[in-house]
Amino acid sequence: MASLPPASSSFGNASFYHAANQSEAIRNAIFLNLGYIPIYFLAICIYKNPPIVRRYKTTIIFAGAVQYLLTLPYTIFNTWLAIYVNHEVETTVFMCTFIRMGTSLLNFISFNALTAISISRVLLIVFKKNCGLAHNLAFFFVACLPILADFVYMFFVSRPTPNAICGPLLFYYELAPLMVWNGYIFGIPLIAVLLNSVTAGYLLYKRYSASAYMKNSHRTVNEIFVATALLLQSVIPALTMSSKGYRSMQEIYGMKTVEWLKELIETSGYMTTGLNMIASMICIKHFRQMFKQIFLRDKSITRVGEVTTVTTM
Template sequence: STPSEMSFYHAAHRPEAVRNAILLHIGYVPIYILALLARKNAFIRISYKNTIIFSGVVQCLVSLPYTLFNSWFALFVSEEIETSELSCTLTRMGLSVLNYCAYNALTAVSVSRVLSVVFDQQCDIRRNLGFFALASFPIIALFLKAIASGTRRENSVCGPLLFFDNKPKPKLQAWNLYIFAIPLIAVVLNAVTACYLIKHRRRRLSSGSRTKRVNELHVALALLLQSLVPAITMSSKGYRSIVAIHGTLAMQSPWWLKKPVDILSFLTTGLNMTISMACIKTFRE
């Protein structure tokens, strides 16, 4: 590397990388359980392939590179390791972008559920993948823009790396707003679906008809609770970044709240999958 392109992985980050890697791997345990249940039970495999199973598989696969990077860092970075500026940017920021994108699986499912339940449109895995790609496109485009036109910035994991200036400029504002808003979209859409099913159920019960959509309602409530986890962990990060640039000290989160949320963010996948499966009787049995 030339001096202008030289970067380093910082050994001081290793203790955090150890913690992060352990939490990320623990977060995959519910997905492994889901895989075993789906393999043994054809009803689970067929009934939930476009919802719970889709969100679990996508979260696992898309976040895996970030998990492996933290595992590598925890195992091998015991001293400063020289790398290139581009490599530092790709591993530190690029893999974080993929990790953010993993939770777009929940947003994709929430869109499909609104279309299928409220508007009676057929949705399958291909449509889910389309919504997932659409939700992920903005932050990937912003990341590529950061590589092309960003400035050299130091970072606690590795640096210098390429990223936007820490100033209230449109591209950085868009980045922080994306992280804040995307998980909330899933919450809103899942709430719309759940409210629609509750209203539909009450209407049928009041007319003396038996409703056959109880399981649909359970799935809707499970997805709603599932989407609340990244809304708490990811959206709070976006909020803090926005406040750090535009806000005042009075608007900032206290340290006793910030630290637990930061730690929980590495368990986001495990928590949202556990909650969703716990809400559906088929998985509990």
């Protein structure tokens, strides 16, 4: 079999953003933008009550900030597709690949923040190792390295491939990088679920085997709620991203899937950021109080969060 030409030989070839995708882009852009509402609420909470930064900076706030910053390019891209691409828009294979795959990659690795938090929490809660924001960032970057390397590799060993959004674009023709890509999509979110489950289980064990004082202390109780919030927060990307990885494998290997399941998987993926932030904040009393105070004008809540404390990390 003759060797394929280098990927760089097709960088300047014509590629197109497809108008046929506009209806899906509109749906995706709506869900992506709606997903920021919980993060905007988090920002309002910080503005109204700055001390929560100290309390939640390595957990809920870190997750919200990273997800917002890294999903924003993907949201802007889909919004542009929804508004502007009502006709075939010409670009190059290189730019199509870089923008289409690059924004998708950033969107996915944003959820590595949850994995980084889960590692820090296990070390802090179970192994009593002091972990702060710097540790979160270090764990996050380490978790991102394999998929970033795989993305760069795509520009060296790949071939032009049709794509519904923008194509042709470069994608792997070798099995190994493809397995890394799909394995990463499956595996990384599940690590967060596993580690958060360990932390939550450990806290529950300590609570029900502790003295009556420890069982009822605000710190012990709220740590359990924070652990539960982080567990729920990690479960949602694990479900949506893993299902998208499964869908990707179906397409690659020519497997069939029912249309309603395909639509459900596609739609749920664009709601991940909003859903996981809601799931995390709804478990924590402080944010429920803030919601009542800000939006329901609950006058009975005058000093939010004074008894809602968590371990400062």
